[in-house]
Amino acid sequence: MNCRKARRCLFSYFKNELSEEEKAEVKLHLEGCPECAREALEVERIASLVEESLETLTPSPDFNQKLLSQVQRLPSEEVKEIRRTPFSLTRILGLETKIKWAFAGSFIVIILASVLWLTHKRAPIRPEPISREGQTAEDLQLVNQEERTDSLYREFLRRLMEESQFKPKTYVIENLKLAGSRGVDGMEKLEDIRRRFIIETAGYGVDERRMRSNYVLPVVSTQKASAKVNY
């Protein structure tokens, strides 16, 4: 046994908490190590000091009497909480913690709500500035002439969809859906759409507000709808 270990169990040694084996080991070490023996003397003094010189205090002489009178006042059936302190600051403090939690909770709720609001808020509609670049007189002419052959009309639509900043694709889809909901026959539907399309996109000269309300529409199931639009 080394000094460190011996010193650590000196108290247990004097308190008789060690096994016979450990006790013999400590004893052996103390006999051979004067340093630890001195330390042991200190520890023994302290241990006996704790055991002997601590004063035994007694509760006040009328303790039993007071207690028994309290016991007799206890309701026999109903178990009632007896508050040791009638002063209610403790309760207020208890409430204090509850309020703290309530504040923390509502704060979190507010933060979450605002984050949700910010992320789910619709992006403001900002139509691209109307640009007339790349739109030739030929295009406008095409638009204005209703009686075109199918290949020309198809070409017109293709170019319009590629070049237009007004999302005619979205517009077509949305109107197709509307037409469908009215139960119009397939060809008539297309015809109707085509007509309105030409009328409404003609000239590109419509004002910005009208552009917004007519052409910037939510894209709903683009793939499916465009697959149906088979010109």
Added chain:
Amino acid sequence: MTPGDQFESRLNGQVSDKELMEKVNSDDTSAFSILVDRYKVRLFNLVYRLLQNREEAEDILQETFLRVYRERESYDPAYAFSTWIYTITLNLCRNELKRRKKFKFFGIDLIKNSREHTTQEAKNCNPLSSTLERAIHSLPVKYRTVFLLRDVNQLSYDHISQSLRIPMGTVKSRVNRARLMLRDKLKPKMKEYHELSKSSPLPIQLL
């Protein structure tokens, strides 16, 4: 052997705590008085040394016994009565210390007058004893509690572990730590005292 048996009062010719509790269960206040007399002094010393205030210690003690009486039907005789009553007492002390902490947080010191009590009581006993009291009081609560239970109230490690509901290993290490802290605090004072009194050092009585 049930876990409770090992801590039962082993006083010869006396009615055991459990038998007394059975009587208390049938509203026998004299049996209750015997229990109170059996435990009040050791619990009072424990509570007083934890809280350092006489009136509060008495209040806690009273509340402990009131709870024992009020909850007498919930006492499980499979466990020792002493474990039960120590648990109640220690819980009340813990609550009180928590309450003080809160008050302290608000700048109200509840234990202002505790020093007076300590000094008053220190006057009529030997000077080392008051040094010892102060040293014990300076220990952190968790160490002070196990130290008092083990070295002053002489409870077994097993009993302490059950009363505080902490593992036995933790109790042992805390007790040891508390003793070493106490040794470090007392060592210089002890030396001073022994040099002053010129008393010859006690021979080491190897056990």
